[in-house]
Amino acid sequence: MEALQCLCGDNCATNQRMATLFGVPLVGCASHRFNLATKKFLAEHDDLVGAVSELMVALRIPKNRSELRRHTGLAPLRANATQWGSTFTMLERYVRIRDEIKRVDAVYDLVLKPAAHRRIVALTETLKTFNSVCK
Template sequence: MIEDVLGVYKKNREMMRFVVGDNCPTNKAIATRLKVPLIGCASHRFNLAVCEYLTEYEDLIAEVQALCIQLRHPNNSAALASFTGLKPLKANVTR
């Protein structure tokens, strides 16, 4: 399958020097089968580092998240709108 994708771009497996991705088992298996190194994704490593740093602030972040959820309710949202055009956001969980 990888050869088909490479063919679209007029490339071949011999041109591959490495695979970039997170360290999930699938990416490791692909890199192993292709006999090239797996280079960890910089944005994924950065996200892991930020998450580790933020563990110290988990309680505060949880309180702010709870407040943002309350501010999203219609009555609270209307009151907030009288002070600012900003809207509270709920955090999205990434893997």
């Protein structure tokens, strides 16, 4: 324990108590804080992100995935709720394969309308700036 200089973690009571017991400062995790800030930013766009997520889930059904594979080698991706970057990756993938997605009849009703698509493209461009901070 003598080599322990600090404890890095979120601000939960357990981490605070551990830092106190070890007699070291608790250093907040920058990645965790960034994830929380990005999640708050994305909350304004929950409707769009949710629509893309629903579409991606439908595309992962084997029959639909097989049909999509006939048009592109890129697979649909889902977001992981605890990692904001996976939301960015999902949105970016949607933008890249939107034209191919429209060829899958089973999900045609889930494809975002042009106005919503433009909002997703704009959101993805904004998130590229966020993503550049993490690289």
